[in-house]
Amino acid sequence: MPKKFVAEFQVVENIALNTTNFLIKVKAPSDLPEIKPGQFVNVEIPEAQDVFLRRPFSVFEVDYKANTLSMIVKILGKGSKRLTEIEVGSKLSLVYPLGKSFSYPQKNEKILLVGGGSGVAPMLFLAKESGLPAAQVDLILGARSQEDHVKVDEYAEYATLHYASEDGSLGEKGFVTQHSVFTTKLNAYDKIYACGPDGMMRALAKEAKAAGVFCEVSLENLMACGFGVCLCCIEPTNKGNLCVCTDGPVFNVNELKW
Numbered sequence: 001m002p003k004k005f006v007a008e009f010q011v012v013e014n015i016a017l018n019t020t021n022f023l024i025k026v027k028a029p030s031d032l033p034e035i036k037p038g039q040f041v042n043v044e045i046p047e048a049q050d051v052f053l054r055r056p057f058s059v060f061e062v063d064y065k066a067n068t069l070s071m072i073v074k075i076l077g078k079g080s081k082r083l084t085e086i087e088v089g090s091k092l093s094l095v096y097p098l099g100k101s102f103s104y105p106q107k108n109e110k111i112l113l114v115g116g117g118s119g120v121a122p123m124l125f126l127a128k129e130s131g132l133p134a135a136q137v138d139l140i141l142g143a144r145s146q147e148d149h150v151k152v153d154e155y156a157e158y159a160t161l162h163y164a165s166e167d168g169s170l171g172e173k174g175f176v177t178q179h180s181v182f183t184t185k186l187n188a189y190d191k192i193y194a195c196g197p198d199g200m201m202r203a204l205a206k207e208a209k210a211a212g213v214f215c216e217v218s219l220e221n222l223m224a225c226g227f228g229v230c231l232c233c234i235e236p237t238n239k240g241n242l243c244v245c246t247d248g249p250v251f252n253v254n255e256l257k258w
């Protein structure tokens with residue numbers, strides 16, 4: 001098992017990206033190890049007597065020079081809400097880096113990235129890290145409405161951006177799997193990568209399998225320890241029951257019993 005660390009980080013930024021999503025940047029007390037897209041950190045929620053377990057968050061950005069990493073936290077329940085209220089200068093305990101990353105594409109490949117809800121962060125990280133020109137990377141971002149979408153215009157440098165919203169207020173109306181890029185061009189891609197709500201990934205996996213395209217998804221099963229001890233994140237796969245926190249969270253869809 002790769003080495004894990006637990007340390008107190010200092011919060012250096014907490015920025016509201018919209019009403020429900022916050023960018024939280026934290027500074028490590030010592031040099032960060034290499035962290036790749038799809039890997040996550042397990043965060044202790046401070047001053048929250050009724051939130052006992054750490055909460056996992058995908059890494060969104062890493063700056064090895066500044067020794068910082070960032071997460072995008074979407075308010076869902078008590079833990080995420082409390083985290084978005086954290087003051088700059090406060091300490092946060094993180095276990096890191098956890099899980100396995102997405103596989104990287106080859107230089108000549110064309111890829112499709114699909115991010116829904118809180119699954120946006122690892123997709124943006126992968127777009128930046130893939131090393132491919134934006135013309136070879138399509139990125140579909142899905143949310144309920146324009147208000148729920150995180151602004152990512154600067155990512156046009158790394159990917160061709162497409163939006164879907166359930167109410168049609170930004171981009172095409174409907175789910176990401178109903179977006180015209182998804183419904184008409186699937187066979188044009190060498191690889192598809194996705195992270196988002198369970199229903200979205202199951203629908204996407206079905207289409208990718210039918211089209212015979214390589215597809216990796218990052219699962220967001222509920223977790224506790226984050227490093228393979230409590231067994232509360234089990235996912236049935238063709239290789240047996242696997243821990244999403246250590247064997248994933250990234251899986252090839254052909255491994256999953258979906």
Ligand SMILES: Cc1cc2nc3c(=O)[nH]c(=O)nc-3n(C[C@H](O)[C@H](O)[C@H](O)COP(=O)(O)OP(=O)(O)OC[C@H]3O[C@@H](n4cnc5c(N)ncnc54)[C@H](O)[C@@H]3O)c2cc1C
Nearest residue numbers: 055056057058072073074076077078079080118220221249
């Ligand atoms: C590998 C991994 C990476 C993650 N990355 C991010 C990220 O980058 N940004 C982000 O905002 N969140 C991410 N999450 C989700 C996050 O860890 C928390 O689950 C989420 O913030 C809810 O915690 P809470 O304490 O606010 O809600 P809780 O009070 O625990 O739950 C509130 C409600 O939401 C439901 N719920 C909780 N977690 C989930 C979930 N994962 N999927 C569906 N329903 C759920 C609960 O059943 C409950 O009904 C990730 C999860 C995993 C496993």
Ligand code: FES
Nearest residue numbers: 224226228231245
């Ligand atoms: S969260 Fe404990 S084993 Fe995966």
